Amino acid sequence: MAKLIANYETVMVFSVKDGEESVNALVEKFNSLISENGTINNVDTWGQRRLAYPINDETEGYYVVVEFSAAPEFPAELDRIYKITDGVLRSLIIAKDEEA
Template sequence: MKKYETIFILHPSLDEEAFKSNVEKFKGVIENGGGVIENVDVWGKRKLAYEINKINEGYYTLINFSGDSKLPKELDRIFRITDTVIRHIIVKDEK
């Protein structure tokens, strides 16, 4: 199993409950795909480095996980079809 990390930014208009349910949804995708979550770091609402679609802040979350090579592709697909995700990135952890 390879190690990965993902950072995603959720829309700032979400309330606390909707934000938590989205994070749980993504954690569920990782766990149901055979992955193991090592760390979840919620950074909270922060200002974006640049404006995206007239939005200048969002909820940042970092998740470190390990899994097979198909898991990041599935997670990327879920990020793309979720309307509340502004931006996301998944990278292989080389540590």
């Protein structure tokens, strides 16, 4: 039988070139999107940090890590939205083990 709910973790790196208001709007957008389609278990805001290498000529990014539970179909849709949203430099979604 397929799982109805699975645990995931996503890391989002946002562009800081448009200012703090833009970053806060993106964080709020994705937090509300995740909470509409699942349950947020933990949000860890790392804040602005230097990137390991330049991305689109930017050397700094704003990092947010979100742990959430959702249906197995949702991460693919979330990844699609990450890719079409301006201001998202990088993102990663992983499935977490039940034992962790």
